[in-house]
Amino acid sequence: MAAFGTGGSRSQVRGPSLGFRFTLYAILSIVVMFLDQRHGWLERARFVLQAGAYPVQVAVNSPSTVWNWLSQSFESRDALRAENARLVKQQHELELRTMRYDALTRENGELRGLKDALPPVADRWLAAEIVTDSHHQRIVINRGTTNGVFKAQVVMDDKGVIGQTTHVGPWSAEVILITNPEHAIPVTIERTGLRTIAVGAGDDESNSLGLPYLPGNADVKPGDQLVTSGLGGVFPAGYPVGRVVEVHRDAVQPLAHVRATPYADVNTDREVMLVWFREDHPAAPASTAAPDLKVGNKTLQPQPTPPPRPKATAPAAQPAKPMGQPETPAGTPPATNSTAPHAPNSSGGARKPTSPSGTVNPPPAPSSNRGTAPAPASAEAAPATKEPAPVEAPKNPTIEPPADAPRNP
Amino acid sequence: MSSEVPRGRILFSTLIALVLTVLPLPQYGDYIRPSFLVLTVLYWSVAAPRTAGVGLGWFAGLLLDVFQGPVLGQHALVLALVSFITALEHQRIRSKPMFQQSLIVLFVLAFYNGVVLAIDGWTGHPLPNPLLWIQCATGALIWAPAATLLAQGRRA
Numbered sequence A: 001m002a003a004f005g006t007g008g009s010r011s012q013v014r015g016p017s018l019g020f021r022f023t024l025y026a027i028l029s030i031v032v033m034f035l036d037q038r039h040g041w042l043e044r045a046r047f048v049l050q051a052g053a054y055p056v057q058v059a060v061n062s063p064s065t066v067w068n069w070l071s072q073s074f075e076s077r078d079a080l081r082a083e084n085a086r087l088v089k090q091q092h093e094l095e096l097r098t099m100r101y102d103a104l105t106r107e108n109g110e111l112r113g114l115k116d117a118l119p120p121v122a123d124r125w126l127a128a129e130i131v132t133d134s135h136h137q138r139i140v141i142n143r144g145t146t147n148g149v150f151k152a153q154v155v156m157d158d159k160g161v162i163g164q165t166t167h168v169g170p171w172s173a174e175v176i177l178i179t180n181p182e183h184a185i186p187v188t189i190e191r192t193g194l195r196t197i198a199v200g201a202g203d204d205e206s207n208s209l210g211l212p213y214l215p216g217n218a219d220v221k222p223g224d225q226l227v228t229s230g231l232g233g234v235f236p237a238g239y240p241v242g243r244v245v246e247v248h249r250d251a252v253q254p255l256a257h258v259r260a261t262p263y264a265d266v267n268t269d270r271e272v273m274l275v276w277f278r279e280d281h282p283a284a285p286a287s288t289a290a291p292d293l294k295v296g297n298k299t300l301q302p303q304p305t306p307p308p309r310p311k312a313t314a315p316a317a318q319p320a321k322p323m324g325q326p327e328t329p330a331g332t333p334p335a336t337n338s339t340a341p342h343a344p345n346s347s348g349g350a351r352k353p354t355s356p357s358g359t360v361n362p363p364p365a366p367s368s369n370r371g372t373a374p375a376p377a378s379a380e381a382a383p384a385t386k387e388p389a390p391v392e393a394p395k396n397p398t399i400e401p402p403a404d405a406p407r408n409p
Numbered sequence B: 001m002s003s004e005v006p007r008g009r010i011l012f013s014t015l016i017a018l019v020l021t022v023l024p025l026p027q028y029g030d031y032i033r034p035s036f037l038v039l040t041v042l043y044w045s046v047a048a049p050r051t052a053g054v055g056l057g058w059f060a061g062l063l064l065d066v067f068q069g070p071v072l073g074q075h076a077l078v079l080a081l082v083s084f085i086t087a088l089e090h091q092r093i094r095s096k097p098m099f100q101q102s103l104i105v106l107f108v109l110a111f112y113n114g115v116v117l118a119i120d121g122w123t124g125h126p127l128p129n130p131l132l133w134i135q136c137a138t139g140a141l142i143w144a145p146a147a148t149l150l151a152q153g154r155r156a
Helices: A015-037 A043-073 A077-098 A101-111 A290-295 A365-372 A377-386 B007-022 B027-032 B036-047 B053-068 B074-088 B090-094 B098-122 B130-155
Strands: A122-132 A138-141 A154-156 A161-168 A173-177 A184-189 A195-200 A225-228 A240-248 A257-262 A271-277
Touching: A015 B053, A015 B074, A043 A122, A043 A161, A043 B007, A043 B053, A138 A271, A184 A240, B007 B036, B007 B053, B007 B130, B027 B130, B036 B053, B036 B074, B036 B090, B036 B098, B036 B130, B053 B074, B074 B090, B074 B098, B098 B130
Parallel strands: none
Antiparallel strands: A122 A138, A122 A271, A138 A173, A154 A161, A154 A271, A161 A173, A184 A195, A184 A225, A225 A240, A240 A257
């Protein structure tokens, strides 16, 4: 009690005042929590707070930064030479590997019936350093809106996907890792083309992902590679995510327990890559339902079948199947109503190649227009479907999309 | 006495405690690290309930939320609640010997952790590792030196 000095009797706290203040603060924090949970009503406040927090984060992390710097600068000459030799060797390997890349890309484009080879889906990237490793599988990186970082941007390292940005400040951004249990990433099992969702397992020691939505008879086995499927509007198709390490099937359980480890060194990375993607690329992240929620998600309703195309529909095993749709640009002119080409932020934007690899039928452009049309859709839909050829509209509008075909083996 | 504690000193010690709380540590250091911020807020709501009290708890919690909370306002609510309770009972806590104070702190920290976890559950966020409860014990252990230190700092 000596710690509190003496004569405490004078400092009588007025009870009602204290209780009143507490009630006030409690209400305030509940309101704040509510607003923060409802999507981003506090984004501005977060932005300011993040800016204020950044110096502290840098300061807090400075000891380890200094330590890294010191240990690097006192690294022995031999170690440096060894590392140099290793890097040179690695670079030769990579050059050899990418030597045929251009030719393969062109060949691939020809096979898909495209006139020109597609540019890579990754437009540009930016290296970022990890500032703090806060727990709960979130990290803070030293790039923010001043570097053009936006919310829900893909973050990778040299081996695979790490996560995406959640809150972006002016000079820093918070990244949620794919191992966070609050994060789910749509993936494709590369061997079979089976689409599912990988959710972070969240235990701190063993960074791993779970595939909780696979049926017990799903064709999956340890060693299977997981790549992004391009659904969900954040991650583009075809980027490596992880490898299945454990499949546990229980006869009485309807779902299999599948565990995977990410390729990326989620816990040991010091540097990560922020990636910008070409929006008009077929492998770009396709947002499915997000913009349609207000109109009851019309894309999920039965739609006319696609026009009779050459029967060579790509097998489902191709993760980048959407490429087989060269006619999508043809439908873009009537895009004035809904498919506004805006930045690929949180919602991912309503982009042209919506849904091709989605759970929905690969729709021809006009029908997807109809699907994403705002509320007075019934009035607008008629003119929208009129101008493109009437081939597809009256086909058989009630047939359920055969999207689940690849699902049940 | 308490009314004369300068605000600057309270804020400064809270900031230091915040830095100590968010300082990156290896995994197990994270589990046993006492939550210095909560201890500091507790100390000031017992020692200077009028100057610090609920407001300090709320702002400190909000700062903690910015650094490591999934939801803004979660730690703010709980820290405000904790400092409210301790400020109400500051006379009784103050008059106890140090050992009993540590016990009280242990209970308060457990209560704090419990409410934080409850909010995590309600808002649908995953619960952290149960080893986090070790924090309560280490916090209670460190209470005596921390309180002495803060008292020194107050007189200086």
